Amino acid sequence: MDIETFLNNESQRSENYRCGFVAIVGRPNVGKSTLMNHLIGQKISITSKKSQTTRNRVTGIYTDDTAQFVFVDTPGFQINHRNALNDRLNQNVTEALSGVDVAVFVVEAMRFTDADRVVMKQLPSHTPVVLVVNKIDKDKAKDKYALEAFVNEVKAEFEFAGHEAVSAKHGLRIANLLEQLKPYLPESIPMYPEDMVTDKSSRFLAMEIVREKLFRYLGEELPYAMNVEVEQFEESETGMLNIYIAVLVDKDSQKAILIGKGGERLKKISTEARLDMEKLFNAKVFLKVWAKVKSGWADDIRFLRELGL
Secondary structure (H helix, E strand, C coil): CCHHHHHHHHHCCCCCCEEEEEEEECCCCCCHHHHHHHHHCCCCCCCCCCCCCCCCCEEEEEECCCEEEEEEECCCCCCCCCCHHHHHHHHHHHHHHCCCCEEEEEEECCECCHHHHHHHCCCCCCCCEEEEEECCCCHHHHCHHHHHHHHHHHHCCCCCCEEEECECCCCECHHHHHHHHHHHCCECCCCCCCCCCECCCHHHHHHHHHHHHHHHHHHHHCCCCCEEEEEEEEECCCCCEEEEEEEEECCHHHHHHHHCHHHHHHHHHHHHHHHHHHHHHCCCEEEEEEEEECCCHHHCHHHHHHHCC
């Protein structure tokens, strides 16, 4: 969409149009990334059963005829594995909560832990916070009286502006959540074109796709101190994208785990990542992924800044 068309469209918006920022926070593995993917209707934030998959604040954008929601997906607040990496991730959570119009606090249905309470202490007192109880598709949550009692238990510990029970995995009650969040957005024209779903670069999205495959195929073998670095991202004259990505690990033994017997594991990760990239970018992709050992990178603050963490 060209800028002239964008401006013409905005001039036709009603005076009641709303646009604002929404932070999504919660402890690791409560489904924040899955929730955001369903809220915007497209996958841009990686998901995994293993906690700590989100390391960067991912911004997703959903636009309809009455409002534009700019969602900020945050890392799960960490109370274990104290190092420079997690200190920076926790700082990202705190920063994401400053300057937003409304926050979404996500908890897992029928499971409210001390880790949830640690995150709750970070919630802003002067910004509306909507409680979202996720995973209502779980068997224990299908008893509506038990679920209602659980919601009341959580609400007793913080003054929430409202609450909604959803299943991010199955997209249940997502529309209800959007309608509940909308009144907290200020009246404003959209900040982004209506067909834009993220402000992240193609380099970032390529990196996220590789990280997702690493989490998915390494499972419990995945080294905790692992990250992905895009070393080259170029478009050729024919329109093919040439992407070179290094996976950073702490030790040679971790490198061997990543590569797998005969290189099969890394090959499978690379192939599936390439296919996802071709679908996302709508272009042919040449992808090269390799492992790089950099000892102590998770405690190297300067290096974390270079990675954008």
